[in-house]
Amino acid sequence: MAKNQDNIIRTEYSEIMQKSYIDYAMSVIIARALPDVRDGLKPVQRRTLYDMYELGIRYDRPYRKCARIVGDTMGKYHPHGDSSIYEALVVMAQEFKKGQPLVDGHGNFGSIEGDGAAAMRYTEARLQKITQEVYLGDLDKNVVDFVSNFDETEKEPEVLPVRVPNLLVNGADGIAVGMATSIPPHNLGEVLDGVIAYMKNNEITTEELMQYIKGPDFPTGGIVVNKDDLLSIYESGTGKIRIRGKVEVEKGKNGKSLLVITEIPYTMIGANIGKFLNDVAALSETKKTTDIADISNQSSKEGIRIVLELKKGADIENLKNMLYKKTRLEDTFGVNMLAVAQGRPETLGLKQIIEHHVDFQFEVATRKYSSLLKKEKENQEIQEGLIQACDVIDLIIEILRGSKSREQVKNCLISGMTEGIRFKTKTSERQAKKLRFTERQAGAILDMRLYKLIGLEMETLMAEHAETLKKIARYEDILNHYDSMAEVIITELKQIKKEYARDRRTAVENAAEAVYEEKKIEETEVVFLMDRFGYVRTIDKGTYERNKETADSENKYVFSCMNTDKICLFTDSGRMHLVKVLDLPYGKLRDKGTPVDNVSNYDSSTEQLVFVGAQTALKCAKICFATAKGMVKLVDGAEFDVAKRTIVATKLSEGDKVVLVQNADPMEYMVLQTKKGFFLKFLKEEIPEKKKNALGVRGIRMDDKDELSHAYMLESRTDYEIVYKEKQMILNKLKLAKRDTKGTKVRV
Structure with missing residues (x-):
């Protein structure tokens, strides 16, 4: 039986993986995540706009369901799932995200506060007028190359013939493999002025361009406060822009002042507005500021309006600076102007982006006017043929009457072939043999209607011919002279600016860094209380002294500390959590x-509290640890003088847990109690001091099925009673033994 001879290619697995990953990465970079420098669009945006253009969803026609647009785009051009297409469609319709929205959305397309758009089956959309005229115009004039779609059943434009630098106007953001792009939006009118200035002087510097393009223009407004950094950002294509929200002071009721935020940083769009409100509330709750009486979000469709009602005598300037420093009212926009240029990702400066755009405009204009010239020359040919035909119309009629077929007439008109045609006279036949119309002219003559022979129609034809000659001369001038083409492009840009430009929204200035004086907290002694349910609070020491008996009986942990201190929470999992006393509610005993x-960070569902104490008191003490497996050690409290909210307080072996954590300084003895009823009392001096990341030493010998249930530290000359098997037991009366012995079984 013959075996199939397979072609087996032997190669390194690592080479195959490397090649495959590079192919994947380049696909993500070029075909999904990064915009093209020519039209400033990612493939999904380009395909969605082109599909709307193909479906005829123009600005002056009715809206169409977004589900129809998404489905058609996915089926024809973008096989990457409907969610990515709809998300791109939604973003192109959101005025608060795009400097120049490209889609006119009808329905719920989300809000600036982070609300999502309605499902695509509920929303409708159509092209904006600017998109149709400036982004998709001239597609029928062979201005860009068309390529096959993913299954080679349709053709789609490789790039849209966008006549403005959309990469700057609308900005871009996207995460590829190993790289990301983040380009801020700019003002349309300023960008067009910059393009015109570059076209008039190719040697213009970035600094000179910035006389026209002042800086980013975010749709949310705000203030760019590091104007001096913009030059280096625009030259290198990378850097950080600092943006602040716009804050106004208004008079409220009862002589109170209102701090009103009317514009927000672009980076605050979405959930960050809610976070800002929470951050401001936290500043008040933690007493970082006592100037805010109330905060409310009064934003609506008319715009952002976040109102902070201030207390009388509030330091307004200091509070504004605190908001800039402590919240996202001042934020950073990271700029990385990365785009696909000539088929590869490249970080571009401001001038480079404009250079690429202008080169593209000249390419588009060349193809456009070449196409128009070709069309006009065809018109010229036909018009001249018709004019010539009118001079010999009687002969042509004679040829028509004497011919048997259209083809016979056509051959006669083109090459003077008279075979098979009956003429009235030999003179007519001789004249017919001299006819030399072109094929296009012959077709036009045969299609011509008799009414075209009317005198007025002939005059119209002559006028059309004169106009055609003018157009041909103009188009040839544009194609043959750089200045003429530049003038045409500049005229178009000025017209676009006149119709679509709007005033700048974002102010650009240099502002001093926000500096505020944090009010010093008056250091006072308070009493920490934690009840058996884990509820914590602090009260005034005087209140505690007056209600000492009640407070001690109702709470599990009670101790004095300073309000600037931190509370250490030791758990059975061997961790220590820190919480600032200032973060705890301060109030009345009840x-x-x-x-x-x-x-x-403590989670009562996964761990249990073993000990609670003030950090300041513990850092000067020796802390004793005992675990269920009988391990004991002393640790210097200074090791717990940390700033992290959670640390590992002690090392545990697998399956072990902490039973005791206690300040061992005033203590003299230790007593260990096992589940099987063994008790061992020994001197504290026998417990060695170890680091917190050490296991410790064995305190008591136990069999494999036994474990430590309780551990106690005893002071000398103080009786310590416990209840064991429902009877009182005094631990001090236990016989003193040595550490690491079995202990004594107590029978009660």
């Missing part, structure tokens, strides 16, 4: 407080 889970 106040409920807040769950400790809410103010720290």
Whole structure:
């Protein structure tokens, strides 16, 4: 039986992986994530706009369902899932994201506060007028190359013939493989002025261009506060732009002032508005500022309006600076002007982007006027043929009457072939043999209607011919002279600016860095309370002294600390969580407080509290640890003088947990109690001091099925009673033994 001879190619697996990954990366970079420098669009945006153009969803026609647009785009041009197409469509319709929206959306297309758009089956869309005229105009004039779609059943434009530098006007953002782009939007009118200035002087510098393009122009307004950094950003294509929201002071009721935020940084769009409100509320709750009486979000379709009602005598300037410093009212926009130029990703400066755009405009204009010239020359040919035909119309009629077929007439008109045609006279036949019309002229003559022979129609034909000759001369002048073509492009740009430009929204200036004086917290002594349910709070020391008995009986942990201190929460999992005293609610004895889970990283569902203490007191002490497997050690409290909210307080072996954490300084003895009823009392001196990341030493010998249930530290000359098997037991009376022995089984 013959075996199939397979072609087996032997190669390194790593080489195959490398090649495959590079192919994938380039596909993401070029075909999905990065915009093309020529039209400033990603493939998904380009395909969606072209599909709307093909479907005839123009600005002056009714809206069409977004689901129809998305489905058609996915089926014909973009086989990457409907969500990415709809998301691109939505963003192109959102005025607060795009400097120049390209889609006219009808329905719920989301909000500046982060609300998502309605499902595509509910929303409708159509092209904006600027998109149709400036982005998709002239597609029928062979101005760009068309390529096959993914399954080679349709043709799509490689790039759209956009007549403005869309990469600057609308900006771009996208994450590819190993690279990302982030380009801020700019003012349309300013960008067009910059393009015109470059076309008039190719040697113009970036600094001179910035006399026209002042800086980014975000749709949300705001203030760019690092004007001096813009030159280096625009030269290199990378850098950081600092943006602030616009804050106004208004008079409120009862002589109070209102701080009103009317414009926000572009980076605050979406969920960050809610975060800003929470951050401002947190500044008040943590007493970082006491100037804010109330905060409300009064934003609507008319625009952003976030109102902070201030208390009387508030330091307005200091509060504004605090908001800039502590919240996203001042934020950074990272610029990385990366785009696909000549088929490869490249970081471009401002002038380079304009250079690429102008080169593209000349290419588009050359193809456009070449196409128009070709069409006019065809018209000239036909018009001249018709004019010539009118001079010999009687002969042509004679040829028509004497011929048997259209083809016979056509051959006669083109090459003077008279065979098979009956003429009235030999003179007519001789004249017919001299006819030399072109094929296009012959076709036009045969299609001509008799009414064209009327005198007025002939005059119209002559006028059309004269106009055609003028157009041909103009188009040839444009194609043959750089200045003429530049003049045409500049005229178009001025017309676009006149019709679509709007005033700048974002101010550009140099502003001093926000500096504020943080009010110093008056250091006072408070009493920390935690009840058995894990609710925490602090109260005034005087209040505690007056209600000492009640406070001690109702709470599990009670101790004094400073309000500037931190509370250490040790858990059975061997971790320590920190919480600032200032983050705890301060109030009356009967106040409920807040769950400790809410103010720290401690999670009561996965771990149990073993000990709670003030950091300042613990850092000067020796802390004793005991675990379920009988390991004990002392740790210097200074090791817990940390700033991190959560640290590992002690090392544990697998399956072990912490049973005891305690300040060992005033203690003299340690007592270990196992589940099987063994007790061992020994001197604290026998416990060695270790680092917090050490396991410790064995405190008591136990069999494999036993484990430590309790551990106690005892002071000398103080009786310590516990309840063991429902009977009182005094631990001090236990016989003193040595550490690492089995202990004594107590029978009660």
